[in-house]
Amino acid sequence: MTQDVAVLGAGMHPWGKWGRSFVEYGTVAARAALADAGVGWSDIGSVVGADTVRGGYPGYVAGATFAKALGWQGARVASVYAACASGAQAIAAARAQILAGLADVVLVVGADAAPKGFFRPAGGDRPDDPDWLRFRLLGATNPTYFGLYARRRMAVHGDTPEDFALVKVKNAAMGALNPYARYRKRVTAEEVAASAVVADPLRLLDICATSDGAAALVLSSMDFARRLGAARPVRIRAVSTVTPNFPNTVLDLPDIATDSAVAVEPTGETFRASIARAAFEEAGLGPEDLSLAEVYDLSTALELQWYEDLRLCGEGEGAKLLREGATAPGGRIPVNASGGLASFGEAVPAQAIAQVCELTWQLRGTAGERQIAGARVGITANQGLFGHGSSVVAVR
Amino acid sequence: MPHTRTPAVAGWFDGEGDGFRLLGTRCSACASVHFPREDLHCRNPHCTGGPLEEVPLSRSGRIWSYTDSRYRPPSPYVSNPELPWEPYALIAVELEAERIVVLGQTAPGITVADLTVGMEVEVVPGVLDEDAETAWTTWHWRPTGVTV
Numbered sequence: 410m411t412q413d414v415a416v417l418g419a420g421m422h423p424w425g426k427w428g429r430s431f432v433e434y435g436t437v438a439a440r441a442a443l444a445d446a447g448v449g450w451s452d453i454g455s456v457v458g459a460d461t462v463r464g465g466y467p468g469y470v471a472g473a474t475f476a477k478a479l480g481w482q483g484a485r486v487a488s489v490y491a492a493c494a495s496g497a498q499a500i501a502a503a504r505a506q507i508l509a510g511l512a513d514v515v516l517v518v519g520a521d522a523a524p525k526g527f528f529r530p531a532g533g534d535r536p537d538d539p540d541w542l543r544f545r546l547l548g549a550t551n552p553t554y555f556g557l558y559a560r561r562r563m564a565v566h567g568d569t570p571e572d573f574a575l576v577k578v579k580n581a582a583m584g585a586l587n588p589y590a591r592y593r594k595r596v597t598a599e600e601v602a603a604s605a606v607v608a609d610p611l612r613l614l615d616i617c618a619t620s621d622g623a624a625a626l627v628l629s630s631m632d633f634a635r636r637l638g639a640a641r642p643v644r645i646r647a648v649s650t651v652t653p654n655f656p657n658t659v660l661d662l663p664d665i666a667t668d669s670a671v672a673v674e675p676t677g678e679t680f681r682a683s684i685a686r687a688a689f690e691e692a693g694l695g696p697e698d699l700s701l702a703e704v705y706d707l708s709t710a711l712e713l714q715w716y717e718d719l720r721l722c723g724e725g726e727g728a729k730l731l732r733e734g735a736t737a738p739g740g741r742i743p744v745n746a747s748g749g750l751a752s753f754g755e756a757v758p759a760q761a762i763a764q765v766c767e768l769t770w771q772l773r774g775t776a777g778e779r780q781i782a783g784a785r786v787g788i789t790a791n792q793g794l795f796g797h798g799s800s801v802v803a804v805r
Numbered sequence: 806m807p808h809t810r811t812p813a814v815a816g817w818f819d820g821e822g823d824g825f826r827l828l829g830t831r832c833s834a835c836a837s838v839h840f841p842r843e844d845l846h847c848r849n850p851h852c853t854g855g856p857l858e859e860v861p862l863s864r865s866g867r868i869w870s871y872t873d874s875r876y877r878p879p880s881p882y883v884s885n886p887e888l889p890w891e892p893y894a895l896i897a898v899e900l901e902a903e904r905i906v907v908l909g910q911t912a913p914g915i916t917v918a919d920l921t922v923g924m925e926v927e928v929v930p931g932v933l934d935e936d937a938e939t940a941w942t943t944w945h946w947r948p949t950g951v952t953v
Contacts, residue, residue: 526879527876527878527879529879529880529881530881532880534881536814539841541881542814542841543908544878544879544880544881544882545813545814545881545882545883546813546814546933546943547882547895547908547909547910548874548878548882548884548893548910549874549878549895549908550874550876550878550879552874553872553873553874553895556872556873557869557870557871557872557895557897557908558870559872560870560871560872560922561869561870561922564870564921564922564923565922605875606875607875607876608872608873608874608875609871609872609873609875609894609917610872611872655848655849655850655851656837656849656904658904658906660869660870660897660906660908664908665840665841665907665908665909666840666841666905666906666907666908667905667906668837668848668905669837669838669839669840669903669904669905670904670905671836671837671838671903671904671905672832672835672836672837672849672851672852673835673837673849673851
């Protein structure tokens, strides 16, 4: 078990389609996090950015871009790319610097201006890239993988499209209460059922949109927090960044095939479950200790999968847990009190950071109408393309 | 009619008619099968590695899951934007001998309404897209015994 780091500040730019630069979004979120922390920009010893592609420059940029926008002040800098797990891995890098004594207080920022419609691979003729290949050979978009998982759940566990729709209904109701969410309207099961099929059996309202957005955190050593007068800050207790174990037997984005299990017997633990287990082990906590969870609901069906991977219930019992109301506000373990990606949409480098912002506000008891009463322990869960794990445990 | 048939990707499949097969590689040390083919090193972390040999994969397997694509996928998928979008289905197929799941499009005419999880399907040659000179070939999955 490692030492805690303090979450001194959390900030976001509202999510939506704003048509502006990711630098603007990130800077707004960073300034909000700094103000929330009561820390001046010039006191920040290190900046870690979660990467995005900047138009006109064929590379991934973040940390130094935000540092420049905020005004060069000589801080240490790092930039992290891990697809959807970029934000969590930026938090991991910041935490490692703090625990190693390289920096007392670190600014973590993730921001993006997402393209419209389906995500697509970078251009050119690149048959050595699995992401390029799945589009070129199969036209397999992200939602088609979500559709495969959803259909598999229906066949193996007996989930129904009505179960999936209930996830959207629940998350939209919470998103309606979140001023940072892109979608702030309640949704009915009938509206989900009436939306167009995107990837059978999933419909438009089962699948999260793409969005612009930004989120930022100010993290520090516990000593720095005490010197600042933050007596009982929210603390990050674990950050899981694990890779899968061979053989990975669940077909995963962006792969065309699984690993073969001929030579090595699979353990029975999926990649997603191993991400959560590593976080619990590092935190010295278990699912029974949780007050709430923020999970990566790229699709409604995928949220049910995370219930099982986080061991909130047994395998195949996700839909039952949902139907019982356990994952709704007031339930045993509310999930996606923020409204989730269903309400925010995807802004890839920002979302894992945004999940921790929500935990921070919930654990402080400042989440307003969304507040989960008595929240003490929260977990985030996310997964990045190409085998990037991402889960954060925070406590108060 | 196109003059030549060219694989949309080199070295992943071969053969005609009933002899059509996906091609993977097998580690001579641990017997792990890799698809798409792995020609550098075996990816089993417990394996010290041995020469990788090309092997044809099983011709048929069972459906792990399936879905379809009701909206036109973006580039580099090639489709004619002048024509109305025709959804195609995708099937993930479990191959028993190789203990691997392989994704692929269905043969033309097969829709999600024709499929169930666990159903047996077989691999058949297909065309991904074509222009005046070239038909770009690929693999398709089709319920066993069905001809459309």
